[in-house]
Structure formats: structure tokens, C-alpha cells
Amino acid sequence: MSLLSTRGLTKSYAGVTANSDIDFDLPMGQTRALIGPNGAGKSTFVGMISGRIEATSGTVSFAGEDISPLPAHKRIAKGIAYTFQITSVFGGLSVAENIALAARRQLGTAAPAKVAEVLEQVSLADRADQTARDLSYGHQRILEIGMGLAQNPRLFILDEPTQGLAEAEIDAFKALIRALDPATTILLIEHNMSVVMDLAEAITVLDQGRILAEGTPAEIHSNADVQSVYLGTEHA
Amino acid sequence: MRLFSRANALHLGLIALLAALFFTLPAYHTGNLARIMVLAVFAMGYNLLFGYTGLLSLGHALFFSAGMYGLGLAMHLGAATPAPAFLAGLIAALIVSGVVGFLALRTTGVAFMIVTLMFAQAGYLTILYFGSYTRGDEGFVIQQAQRSLLGIDLSDDTNRYFAALILFAAALLVTGAIVRSGFGRTLVAIRENEQRATMLGYDVQRLKLIAVVLSGVLSGASGAAYALLFGYAGATFATVQYSIFPLLWVLLGGAGTTIGPLIGAIFMFYLIDYASGLTNAYLLLVGVALVALTLFASQGIVGTIRARWIRWLP
Amino acid sequence: MDFGPHLILAILEGAVTAAVLALTAMGLSIVFGVMRVVNVAHGEFYMLGAVIAWWVATVVGAHPALGFVAALVIAPLVVGAMAAAADRLILHRIDYDPERTIVATIGLLYIIQQGTLMTFGPDARPVQPPFNSRIALPWPEWTDGAFAWAYPWGFGTTTYKLFIIAAAAAILVALWLLMTRTKAGLIMRATQQDAEMARAFGIPVTRVYALVFGLGAGLAAMGAVLIVPVQQAHYLMGGDPLLLSFIVVIIGGLGSLPGTVIAALLIGMSDGIISVFFSPTLAKIIATLAVAMVLVFRPQGLLGKRS
Numbered sequence: 001m002s003l004l005s006t007r008g009l010t011k012s013y014a015g016v017t018a019n020s021d022i023d024f025d026l027p028m029g030q031t032r033a034l035i036g037p038n039g040a041g042k043s044t045f046v047g048m049i050s051g052r053i054e055a056t057s058g059t060v061s062f063a064g065e066d067i068s069p070l071p072a073h074k075r076i077a078k079g080i081a082y083t084f085q086i087t088s089v090f091g092g093l094s095v096a097e098n099i100a101l102a103a104r105r106q107l108g109t110a111a112p113a114k115v116a117e118v119l120e121q122v123s124l125a126d127r128a129d130q131t132a133r134d135l136s137y138g139h140q141r142i143l144e145i146g147m148g149l150a151q152n153p154r155l156f157i158l159d160e161p162t163q164g165l166a167e168a169e170i171d172a173f174k175a176l177i178r179a180l181d182p183a184t185t186i187l188l189i190e191h192n193m194s195v196v197m198d199l200a201e202a203i204t205v206l207d208q209g210r211i212l213a214e215g216t217p218a219e220i221h222s223n224a225d226v227q228s229v230y231l232g233t234e235h236a
Numbered sequence: 237m238r239l240f241s242r243a244n245a246l247h248l249g250l251i252a253l254l255a256a257l258f259f260t261l262p263a264y265h266t267g268n269l270a271r272i273m274v275l276a277v278f279a280m281g282y283n284l285l286f287g288y289t290g291l292l293s294l295g296h297a298l299f300f301s302a303g304m305y306g307l308g309l310a311m312h313l314g315a316a317t318p319a320p321a322f323l324a325g326l327i328a329a330l331i332v333s334g335v336v337g338f339l340a341l342r343t344t345g346v347a348f349m350i351v352t353l354m355f356a357q358a359g360y361l362t363i364l365y366f367g368s369y370t371r372g373d374e375g376f377v378i379q380q381a382q383r384s385l386l387g388i389d390l391s392d393d394t395n396r397y398f399a400a401l402i403l404f405a406a407a408l409l410v411t412g413a414i415v416r417s418g419f420g421r422t423l424v425a426i427r428e429n430e431q432r433a434t435m436l437g438y439d440v441q442r443l444k445l446i447a448v449v450l451s452g453v454l455s456g457a458s459g460a461a462y463a464l465l466f467g468y469a470g471a472t473f474a475t476v477q478y479s480i481f482p483l484l485w486v487l488l489g490g491a492g493t494t495i496g497p498l499i500g501a502i503f504m505f506y507l508i509d510y511a512s513g514l515t516n517a518y519l520l521l522v523g524v525a526l527v528a529l530t531l532f533a534s535q536g537i538v539g540t541i542r543a544r545w546i547r548w549l550p
Numbered sequence: 551m552d553f554g555p556h557l558i559l560a561i562l563e564g565a566v567t568a569a570v571l572a573l574t575a576m577g578l579s580i581v582f583g584v585m586r587v588v589n590v591a592h593g594e595f596y597m598l599g600a601v602i603a604w605w606v607a608t609v610v611g612a613h614p615a616l617g618f619v620a621a622l623v624i625a626p627l628v629v630g631a632m633a634a635a636a637d638r639l640i641l642h643r644i645d646y647d648p649e650r651t652i653v654a655t656i657g658l659l660y661i662i663q664q665g666t667l668m669t670f671g672p673d674a675r676p677v678q679p680p681f682n683s684r685i686a687l688p689w690p691e692w693t694d695g696a697f698a699w700a701y702p703w704g705f706g707t708t709t710y711k712l713f714i715i716a717a718a719a720a721i722l723v724a725l726w727l728l729m730t731r732t733k734a735g736l737i738m739r740a741t742q743q744d745a746e747m748a749r750a751f752g753i754p755v756t757r758v759y760a761l762v763f764g765l766g767a768g769l770a771a772m773g774a775v776l777i778v779p780v781q782q783a784h785y786l787m788g789g790d791p792l793l794l795s796f797i798v799v800i801i802g803g804l805g806s807l808p809g810t811v812i813a814a815l816l817i818g819m820s821d822g823i824i825s826v827f828f829s830p831t832l833a834k835i836i837a838t839l840a841v842a843m844v845l846v847f848r849p850q851g852l853l854g855k856r857s
Contacts, residue, residue, distance in 0.1 A: 052435065076437035083433070090428040101425045104418050105437050111418075151436065292649050342846050346588055346648050350796065352840035357793065361835045434808040482654055487653065517667040523660025530644055 001064075003028040003185045009058035011044050011209075018044040019209045022058070026155075031186040033054045033196040036206035037229060040173065042189045043085055044075055045206065046157050050082045062155070063088040077105070081153035085160050085189070091133035095124055097141055098132050102150035114150055122146040122176065129138070137177075140170045146177065156180075157187045162195055174198055197221075205229075243494070243550035247412050250495060251405045258397050268509070272501050273404040274461050275481075279412050279489070279497030282482035287491035288415055289447040290427030294378070295336065295352030296455050297478035298359040301334040301471075303362065303456025308469030311378050313369060318385045329456020330449060332359070337448030341441060352475070360474040360526045375470025377548030383467055396465050401459050406493065407454060412494050412550060414450070424492070425445055455482070462466050484522060487529045491540030494550045499537050554664070554707045557691050561819060566711050566780070568818020569718035570696060573812050574791050576725065577769030579810040584742045584762045587685070590655040592770055593792025594662035595633055599771025600623045600677075601670050606675045608743075614678035618779070622748050626768035627773050632841040633767030634760040636707035642756060659788075666785040679710040679779035693704070714776045719771060722754035722811065729807070738762060797841045803850055 011019045019041045023135030026032050033062040051072030059068045067075050073139050076082065079142050081102075090098050099118050103111040118164055119125040122142050127135065130145060141161060148156055151215050162170045170192065177186065177199055196203065196217070203220040205212045220226055255271065260268050278300055285291050305320055306328030310321040340351045364372045383390045390399055414420045425433045434440050463469045472478070480505075482497075489500025504525065511518035529536065535543055542549040578592045603627040644650045657845055686706040688699040729735035741748045741758045749755045768826035770791070781787070798817050802809030821833070828836075 001371075050435065052431075067533055070378050072441050073434050073437050076435060087430060088432045088435075090432060092428050093424065097421065101421065101433070102436050104421075108418065146438070274721070291653070294652075310699075313660075338845050339842070344848060346652065347845050347849055349649070349652055350588070351842045351845050354796075354838050354845070356836050360840070361831055361838065364833045365808075365835060394822045483656075484652065489580040515668060517664040519660050520664035520668070523557070523657045523664060526657025527640060527661065529652050530657070531640060534650070 001028055002026060002061075003063055003087055004130060005061050005150050005158060006049065007059050007061075008229075009045070009048055009060065011041075011053060011054045013055050017209055019048065022209075022211060023062050024204065024211065026185060026187060028185055028189070029183050031188065031199055031201050033200035034187060034189045035191070035193075035196060035203060040206040041209040042206050043159055044209075046082070046159060046187065046189060049075075052082070074150075077155035079152075080157065081148035081151040081155070081206040082157045083144045083148050083159060083161060085163070087137070087144055089132045089140055089143055089147070091131070094129050095119070095132055095135065096128040099150045106152065118146045118150045121149060121179075123172070126210070139164050140172060141165060142169070142173070145173070148179075153184065155185045155187065157189075159189045160191060161188070162190065170195065182195055191204045200203060242548055243416065244343065246550065247408050251401070251408065254401055254404070255349075255398075258394070258424035259399075263393065266397055267393065268289040268505060269502075270393075270465065271462075272505050273400040273484040273498070275485070275488075275500045275505070276498040277292050277461070278455050278458035279482045279485040279501050280407075280494075281451045281456075281458065283421075283486045283493075283497045283545050284324035284411060284454065285413070286483065287446050287486055287493070288420060289444060290426060290430075290525060291444065291447070292349055292483070292484070293340075293352040293448075294476070295340075295351045295356030295481050295483065296451075296482050297476065298352075298356040299452040300331050300342075300408070300478060300482075301332050301359065301363065301474035302452075303391035303459030304326040304463045304469045304473055305459075305461035306422065307454065308376065308378060308405065308463045309369065311382055311464075312376050312469070313512060313513040316321075316533075317454055318390070318464055322457075322464065325456055325460025326453055329453050331448045333452020334445075334454070334501055337445045337452070339352070353390060353479070354477055356474070357476065359468075360471060360476075366442075370469075370471065373471045375472070377382030377469055378463060379465045379540045380467065381463060388417070390465055391467060399465060400461070407447070407457070408498075411454070415494060416550065419443070420438050426491075476485050476520075480522070480526075486525060486530075486536070487534075488525060488536055489550065490540070490542070492543055493536070493538040493542060496538040530531065551575045555687075555702050558703065560636065560687075562707050562711070564819035564821060566714050566777075567821055568815045571791070571794055571798060571818045572814035573721060573776070574770045575802075575810050575814050576807065577766035577773075578795045579799045579807060580738075580769070580804070581763055581766035584738055584809070585641075585759055587641065587648055587651040588653055588655070589763070589766065590792070590793060591636075591662060592655075592656035592733075592766070593765035593788030593790075594659050594666075595629050596770040596774045597783075597785065597788035598629050598632070598662060599774030600778040600781075600787060601666055601785070602628055602771070603679035603775040603778050604675045604677050604783040605670075606773075609838070611631045615680035616854060617773075618677070618821070619678040619733070622772070623665055624776050626771040629771035630764035630768035634764035637760045638756075638765035641755050641812075642759065644651045644702045646759070663785055663788065670783075670785060672785065674782040674784040676782045679708075680849050681713075682708050682710045682779075684708055687714075710779060712805040714780075721769075725769070730740065750819055793838075797837060 006022055006024045011018060014041040022045060036042055044053060048055045051070060059066055061067060062078055062080065067078060079180050087231060090101065096115055096119065097183060103114040107114055119128055120156045122145060124139065124143060127139065132140065135143060144213040145161060162173055165173065174195060188199065200217055202215065203217055204214045205226050207229050208219060212229065215224050249352065267310065284295050285293060301326040306325035307321040310316040310324040316324065336352065336355050340348055343351050360365055363370045380391045388395050390396055422438055422443055426443060430440055459473065485500035485504055486497055488503055489498065490496030501519065508518055511521045533540060538549060574596055578589060581587065581589050603621035606621040606624050610617040612797050640654050641651055644654060647669045685708065689702050689705060690697050691700040726799055729738065737753055737758055740753060741755055752762050794817060798813045799810060802813030802818065
């Protein structure tokens with residue numbers, strides 16, 4: 001059964017179409033990578049799923065329910081977590097408080113236990129009291145992922161989580177995602193092909209706002225269309 | 237949250253100190269302090285919205301005067317007793333801030349500042365327009381005979397001081413509890429990064445409206461108490477100047493700190509008091525303070541102390 | 551007088567208000583358009599223009615026309631220079647942060663206003679108009695079965711008021727030429743589009759900002775010099791122009807110059823006309839609420855396009 005599906009999802013900005021007519025299904029528990037060249041419309045697509053970006057037309061359903069009319073915060077409350085492409089944490093607050101804010105909406109007074117758990121999970125426990133904006137870039141990205149985990153999401157959308165991370169940090173990220181509850185469904189926008197090939201069970205390729213191909217990593221790897229528009233320019 | 241946390245100890249200590257000051261300071265200063273404590277409640281209301289939620293309103297005089305006239309007109313025209321009149325003041329502030337918040341929160345940033353300014357200006361002009369009831373700029377006096385609550389004469393210096401202190405203490409403990417609650421910390425999250433707060437599933441729009449209303453009701457409580465304790469309501473309190481004052485007190489004392497509003501109000505009150513003895517252009521100081529604060533000390537007094545020395549200050 | 555002459559008088563008075571308002575609001579609009587900041591002290595620069603005009607006219611002392619012309623040149627320059635200095639000393643240092651700029655310019659408002667109270671004093675002081683002959687206006691009347699031109703008592707205007715309208719129009723045309731036909735205008739527009747990009751292309755953005763802030767204040771001062779022979783200089787005279795300029799700039803669409811002129815005409819004219827028929831307070835309440843509603847429901851202005 002699909003946890004998430006979109007039908008005819010379209011976005012146009014003043015006549016320019018960023019996404020057109022996307023039909024997309026993500027089965028429950030799957031880790032799906034969304035790849036495609038720059039400007040293919042990946043961020044717009046997940047933006048429309050999470051409600052950050054208003055769709056021009058089309059529908060989004062989550063767990064069998066049409067969530068298209070809902071504003072972003074209500075979609076998130078249904079069990080979606082979203083990490084931003086450009087790091088977006090609460091800069092003036094402590095690391096622990098950042099994670100607590102993510103946990104508290106659902107857990108209320110039970111949040112502190114979750115915060116401690118997530119801090120261990122993302123290895124930021126020793127920096128819990130630091131102000132978020134004083135963290136290194138890599139740690140801020142990890143913190144943002146931690147904020148996603150603290151929400152116990154059914155669907156976890158990650159927009160280029162490894163962008164700008166060092167090799168060791170990328171390995172830590174892979175380990176973190178692999179260790180997640182297998183029931184967690186993940187939609188991952190990623191440029192780094194080693195991350196995609198290691199983590200994804202299936203891949204969707206977006207090009208010029210449309211789905212170009214969909215399949216297992218092996219299928220996508222051998223797909224001629226994909227190679228010509230995308231993998232041909234990828235040196236990873 | 238621990239009941240005997242450092243923050244609570246600080247607040248209770250401050251309240252005890254203010255009570256003790258009544259017996260040690262000369263009458264002139266206790267008179268001033270009574271006034272300052274009432275105005276500090278206004279500043280605390282303002283701080284909840286500006287300091288914690290990050291919304292800069294230029295129209296809080298409207299909420300202050302809603303409370304002031306809610307109580308004042310109920311007593312002046314309706315011959316109400318203080319308790320129901322005070323309630324009328326709170327309800328007036330609740331309604332006005334609810335409507336203003338609902339409309340103004342459709343805008344953000346600079347537009348929010350201007351919209352609140354415009355609403356407050358319309359409110360001030362409305363008070364003038366109904367001059368036959370409100371007596372406009374001249375205002376009206378609430379008779380001493382009316383100003384007694386549970387048999388206590390609130391125009392008496394001692395009673396007035398302690399009534400002001402009770403209001404101040406209640407406001408301080410309530411705001412102290414709010415800002416350390418989950419709700420209060422979500423307001424801070426909105427201040428820090430509104431988009432992020434939305435994408436954590438918080439209904440930012442609703443939370444902001446609640447913040448405006450809480451802020452408005454606290455400001456209204458201050459306005460109502462001012463009219464009750466000092467026996468006067470006038471349109472001056474609805475002018476732009478009274479929207480600027482709480483901003484100034486909060487900036488000076490420290491935005492986003494619980495005791496900053498009181499500290500700011502004390503400093504500014506005595507600064508203006510001193511300057512008005514020297515020149516009729518004493519509001520010059522307000523200008524200099526505003527410019528100097530934006531340039532050199534955007535965290536204010538308590539904010540700077542917190543940033544440099546005492547990290548745990550609430 | 552009958553209704554007709556009343557209306558014509560209201561329109562004439564409205565045109566004078568609109569002319570001065572267009573200059574003042576244009577100053578606010580240019581500053582907002584190019585620098586994206588709101589200058590709350592704008593009304594005080596207007597007031598300074600009037601006060602300096604009084605001072606220049608008093609010092610020159612000769613024929614009123616000489617003093618007036620000197621004031622029309624000197625006052626905007628002095629006010630512009632003061633504003634540019636304030637920009638460099640204050641706004642530049644807080645990096646034009648929109649909210650802090652508002653707080654700082656509120657401070658500036660008090661400093662200028664109270665500084666004027668300390669030096670110029672609390673009295674309203676007149677400036678002689680350079681010329682001021684009365685023009686009685688004719689009104690057609692139906693008498694004895696035929697039209698005849700009558701000259702109702704009190705129905706007329708002065709040459710000086712007509713001059714205000716013409717002078718404001720001329721200044722606006724000059725400003726339009728400056729913005730569209732000169733290199734300075736091009737630089738301003740480039741800075742407005744994208745300050746970072748402009749800086750990358752070697753435009754001295756810091757200096758452009760100071761000049762734009764000065765120009766905005768200078769325009770307000772010009773408006774004030776034009777009106778001061780009719781209204782007198784007073785240290786509290788900056789409040790109404792500030793509020794009206796806000797209204798104009800919001801209705802016209804923040805930062806849109808043609809929108810600003812049209813809105814100034816609309817507001818200036820209606821301010822005169824409405825207050826003839828309503829209580830001025832009620833008219834102001836309605837106008838203020840209307841503007842708030844425009845900002846809430848149509849933030850691009852009544853005349854602006856949705857971006």
C-alpha cells in the first residue's frame with residue numbers, strides 16, 4: 001500500500017512550469033531516492049508534498065487521505081518530517097531546545113526522554129547546550145536531521161541532506177538512516193550517487209519537471225535515458 | 237518545570253524587594269514606583285509579543301487604552317464598581333486585540349508595524365470623536381469615592397502601592413510561567429525561525445494570534461489598573477507616544493527577558509523625570525535612547541547581563 | 551455660498567494639499583523603493599524644511615520673494631545633508647535592518663522634533679509669501695432668465711496657491727527626468743533592483759543610499775517650504791504629513807512612483823473634499839482604517855500590480 005501518492009501534481013510560476021502532471025507513489029516503509037539534474041524540480045515537488053509550496057493543480061494523498069487542501073503545519077502533524085535544503089535551525093536556541101521543539105508538539109511532557117534519545121542517536125549529546133548557530137555546518141545539518149527524527153515521522157523527507165558534508169560525516173549519515181526503524185518511509189533528494197546507491201530501495205528520476213524513469217537502483221543505473229540526461233554528467 | 241527554580245526565586249525575590257522598598261523609600265519615590273509597576277505590566281505585555289514572539293507592534297497604546305476606557309467608562313458613565321469595571325477593561329482589551337490581531341497578522345514585518353500603528357491611530361481618533369462621552373484629550377477623573385475595592389480605598393498611597401505590586405507580581409509570575417512553558421518556547425521558536433516552526437507542525441498563525449491577545453489583555457490590565465489607581469483616563473494614553481513607550485522600556489530593559497520590562501520602565505521613568513526638570517524638550521531623551529539602543533545595545537540592560545554573565549536569566 | 555462654489559473651493563484647497571503631499575510622499579516612496587526601509591522621521595524633515603525656511607527668510611530679510619527663493623534652495627539642501635549624515639551615522643551602521651531602522655528613525659523623530667523645540671521654540675512662525683494677490687472666481691448664476699457671472703463673497707484663491715501647484719508639478723517632472731533620463735537615476739534604479747549586484751558592478755551603494763535618503767528628506771523639505779507661507783512653521787507640524795504620506799505610499803503601492811503621485815492626488819483632494827462635508831475626525835478615522843485594510847488585504851497597494 002502506498003503511504004504517499006500524488007496525481008497530476010503541477011506547479012507553474014508565472015507561466016513557467018516547474019513540475020507538470022506528476023503521478024507518484026511511495027510504498028510504505030520504502031526508502032526512495034529522488035534524483036535529477038539541477039532545476040529538474042525536485043525541491044518544488046517535495047515542497048508541494050509538504051505544503052510549503054502551493055500546487056497549481058493536482059492532489060497529494062497521505063496514508064489514504066487527500067491532504068491537498070491542508071496547510072503545511074497540518075500535513076506535518078499527520079506524520080511528515082521535512083528537512084530543508086538550506087540548513088534551517090533555530091539559530092539562537094540550544095541544540096537540545098531545537099530537538100525539544102521538534103519533539104514537544106507530539107510528546108508534550110514526555111519530550112525530554114525523546115530529546116536525550118535523539119541526541120545520542122545523532123551523536124550531539126556532548127553539544128546539547130551549545131547555541132545552534134555556533135555549531136559547524138556539518139553539525140547543523142546533523143541537528144536538522146535530528147529534528148526530523150524527534151518527530152517520529154511516518155514519512156521523512158530529506159532535501160539534499162549530505163550537501164556540503166565531509167566524507168566521514170556522510171558515512172555517519174548513511175549509518176544513521178540505515179539504523180532507522182524499517183517502518184519509516186523515506187523520500188530522499190540526493191546528488192551524491194554513493195548515498196543513493198547505498199540507501200535507496202528505489203529511485204525516481206525527475207527531469208524538466210517530469211518523471212523520466214522509475215525503478216530499482218540497478219534498473220536506473222542501466223537506463224539509457226537516465227544516463228544521457230543525468231548519470232552521464234555525474235562523476236561520483 | 238521545578239517550582240523552586242532559580243527563575244522563580246528571582247521573581248519572588250524581586251517581588252519581596254519591591255514590597256520592602258515601600259517601607260524604606262521616601263513617599264515621592266514610592267509614588268513613582270507604584271506608577272512604574274503598573275506601567276511595567278504594560279511593558280511585560282508588550283514584551284510577550286515583541287521580545288518572545290518577535291512581532292514588533294507600533295499600536296499597543298490601543299490595547300492599553302482599551303483597558304483604560306473599558307474600566308473608565310464603565311465607572312464614569314455606568315457607575316460600575318471597580319471589580320466588574322476592571323473585568324470590562326479586560327474584556328475590551330481582549331476584543332480589540334483579538335480583532336486587531338486577526339487582521340494585522342495577515343501581514344508581516346514592516347507592514348505589520350504600520351497596520352498596528354494605523355489601527356491605534358484610528359482608536360485614538362475614535363476616542364476624540366466620541367468626545368462627549370470620553371472628554372477627549374482633556375479626559376475625565378474617576379471620583380475617589382468610587383475607587384474602593386472590598387472596602388479598601390485605592391486612592392490611599394499605601395493601598396495603591398500594594399495594589400500595584402499585586403498586579404505586577406501576578407503579571408510577572410504569569411509571564412514567567414508562560415515563557416518557560418512549551419507554549420512560550422514555541423513562541424520563541426517563531427521569533428527565531430517562523431518557517432521552521434511551521435515545518436515542525438506548529439500552527440504558527442494561531443499561536444501568534446494567541447500571543448497578540450495575551451499581550452493585549454496584559455496591556456489592557458495595565459491600562460485599567462492605571463485608571464483605577466490614579467483616577468484618571470485621557471486620550472493622551474492612546475497616542476502614538478504610548479505605543480512607543482513600551483517598545484522603549486522593553487528595548488532598554490532587555491527584550492525577551494522577564495524582568496527587563498520593569499528595569500527599562502524604572503530607568504526611563506527616572507531619566508524623563510530628571511530631564512523634565514531641566515528642559516521642556518525632555519522627550520529628546522526618548523529619541524537619544526532609542527537611537528543609542530539600536531546602535532550600541534540591542535539586547536538592553538538585562539539582555540546584556542544575560543549574554544555576558546548570567547546565562548540562566550529567564 | 552451654495553454647494554457648487556463650496557465644492558470648487560474644496561477642490562482648489564485639495565489640489566494645494568495634494569501638490570505638497572505628492573512631494574512629501576514621493577520622498578518617503580523613493581527611500582522605501584530604493585533602500586527598502588521606512589523612514590518614520592520623514593515628517594520631521596518636512597518640519598525642518600519649514601523651520602529652516604523661516605530662518606533663511608528672517609536672515610535674508612529683504613523682499614519676501616528674495617527670502618523665499620533663498621529658502622527654497624537652502625532648506626532642502628540643508629535638510630538633505632542632515633538626512634544623509636543621519637543615514638551614514640545611524641542607518642548604515644545597523645545595516646538597514648527594516649525593524650531596527652523603524653525604531654532608530656522613531657528616535658530620530660524625537661531628536662529632531664525636540665531639538666527644534668529647544669532652539670526654535672514652541673511658537674508658530676509665519677513666512678511671507680513672495681507674492682499673494684487674490685483672485686476672485688466667477689460663478690454662473692441664473693438671474694432674470696439669463697446666465698450671468700457672479701462673484702460670490704469668499705469664493706476665490708490666491709496667486710500663491712496656484713504657484714504651489716505649478717511648482718510642485720515642475721519639481722515632480724524634474725524628479726521623473728532625474729530618475730529616468732540621467733545616470734544618477736539609472737544607478738538608483740540599479741540599486742533598487744539588486745543592491746548586491748549593483749555593488750558587484752562597482753556602484754558605491756553606501757553613497758547611493760546616503761544620497762537617496764538625503765533626496766527623500768529634501769523632497770519633504772521642498773514641500774514644506776512651498777506650504778509654509780500658507781501654514782506657518784511649528785515644531786509639531788510633521789505629524790500629519792507623515793501620516794498622510796504613509797497613507798499615500800501604501801495606497802499607491804510601496805515604492806511605486808507613478809502610483810504615489812496618483813494616490814497623492816486622490817488623498818489630497820479627498821482630504822479637502824471629505825472634511826468639507828464630514829467632521830474631519832470622522833474622515834481621518836475612515837481614512838486610517840481604510841489604509842490599514844488596504845495593507846491587510848491588498849499589500850501591493852490599490853494601484854500596484856501583484857508581484
